[in-house]
Amino acid sequence: MARGGRTRYTVLGVLTLGPRSGYDIKKFVEESINYFWRESFGQIYPALKQLASEGLVSGEEAGSTEGPNRVVYSITESGRRELRTWLREPHEPEVPRVELLLKLFFGPQVSPDVNLEHIARERDQVAESLAALEEIAAWLREERSSTPGFPYYMLTVRQGILSYEARLAWCDDAARTIRNLVPAKESGL
Amino acid sequence: MARGGRTRYTVLGVLTLGPRSGYDIKKFVEESINYFWRESFGQIYPALKQLASEGLVSGEEAGSTEGPNRVVYSITESGRRELRTWLREPHEPEVPRVELLLKLFFGPQVSPDVNLEHIARERDQVAESLAALEEIAAWLREERSSTPGFPYYMLTVRQGILSYEARLAWCDDAARTIRNLVPAKESGL
DNA sequence: GATCGCATGTAAGTGGTTACATGATTTA
DNA sequence: TAAATCATGTAACCACTTACATGCGATC
Numbered sequence: 001m002a003r004g005g006r007t008r009y010t011v012l013g014v015l016t017l018g019p020r021s022g023y024d025i026k027k028f029v030e031e032s033i034n035y036f037w038r039e040s041f042g043q044i045y046p047a048l049k050q051l052a053s054e055g056l057v058s059g060e061e062a063g064s065t066e067g068p069n070r071v072v073y074s075i076t077e078s079g080r081r082e083l084r085t086w087l088r089e090p091h092e093p094e095v096p097r098v099e100l101l102l103k104l105f106f107g108p109q110v111s112p113d114v115n116l117e118h119i120a121r122e123r124d125q126v127a128e129s130l131a132a133l134e135e136i137a138a139w140l141r142e143e144r145s146s147t148p149g150f151p152y153y154m155l156t157v158r159q160g161i162l163s164y165e166a167r168l169a170w171c172d173d174a175a176r177t178i179r180n181l182v183p184a185k186e187s188g189l
Numbered sequence: 190m191a192r193g194g195r196t197r198y199t200v201l202g203v204l205t206l207g208p209r210s211g212y213d214i215k216k217f218v219e220e221s222i223n224y225f226w227r228e229s230f231g232q233i234y235p236a237l238k239q240l241a242s243e244g245l246v247s248g249e250e251a252g253s254t255e256g257p258n259r260v261v262y263s264i265t266e267s268g269r270r271e272l273r274t275w276l277r278e279p280h281e282p283e284v285p286r287v288e289l290l291l292k293l294f295f296g297p298q299v300s301p302d303v304n305l306e307h308i309a310r311e312r313d314q315v316a317e318s319l320a321a322l323e324e325i326a327a328w329l330r331e332e333r334s335s336t337p338g339f340p341y342y343m344l345t346v347r348q349g350i351l352s353y354e355a356r357l358a359w360c361d362d363a364a365r366t367i368r369n370l371v372p373a374k375e376s377g378l
Numbered sequence: 379g380a381t382c383g384c385a386t387g388t389a390a391g392t393g394g395t396t397a398c399a400t401g402a403t404t405t406a
Numbered sequence: 407t408a409a410a411t412c413a414t415g416t417a418a419c420c421a422c423t424t425a426c427a428t429g430c431g432a433t434c
Contacts (some may be wrong), residue, residue, distance in 0.1 A: 152296040166355035
């Protein structure tokens, strides 16, 4: 049981920050919470329809004169209540699935070089993500430091930074360990 | 595209460590790699059937005399090849979904106390997981330090420990931040 | 005139969980 | 004798991704 549509609450949550279209919501998620949460169009649009039918959001056909499309949604009072109810409930513990670790666990089945490559790839990806997050952090401090949400935004960003840094450190450590596994192959030239 | 049945490879990988029944595989996963990977019966049994039909594993009806059930599977040579091929492919980047951070991102919608409770709960869970992992690490060092897989097992364990520790530190930091948000409510008694 | 960004949506497929059904054997 | 553990399996359901279809307007 449990775990009912977290997309619902993502959408409601984003709409507390202001009215937005489905497209806008997608973009917002991508640009601000991408490092710990994702949503696809295939989830967002049906969710918006559903929420509208329940009166938790209200959609308005926008676009000055010409546009037939583009519906801008706003959260309603009952939408806010629904969101708050969910926010008060304890969070589900994560179900981890880390493919890299699975491959490394079976690492002895292939050559050390293969595993070293995996770790190097991981390191690059993590370093890139970390850099992106640090840019977000800087932007937040410069542009959003006086908004009520600021301390909470920084909280989530810091979590991301800390876990990226931990992963980075682990990569170096892991690479060293594997390199020591092959004490002499072409060493000493 | 991509991401074809990782259960397949989990099963094949576990079977490189010795012949096992579906039930055994489930238990092994639970007891050794639970902190970064999980599998359910609903995945394992169909996967075993499929793998057997492809000749990547071979099943033998076991159970000294009485048992009608209990099928013990062994990995075949082509199974090993298939596994190795997969192990050489680069791993898929994780798609993160951290419900706790989602709730905290929308934290201003509820009282600080609610958010503090979430963090406290998280802290407890992480501390528990960390303790369990450290027991596994100790057990590995005592009982498995001479197996060929040992360095790789320790690698994955260390990753778990490092990220748990990072999360723990973050919890304390985050709780402090939120507490500072309410500078005086009942302070000074 | 082609491609890119904006914009909404649907359909198919998949990976995975949960609940259920069944039954033997062991332990309390 | 009741419960827990061993053991296999299926069916239903769910969340989510991907690909596709459509079309407008701006830019190259």
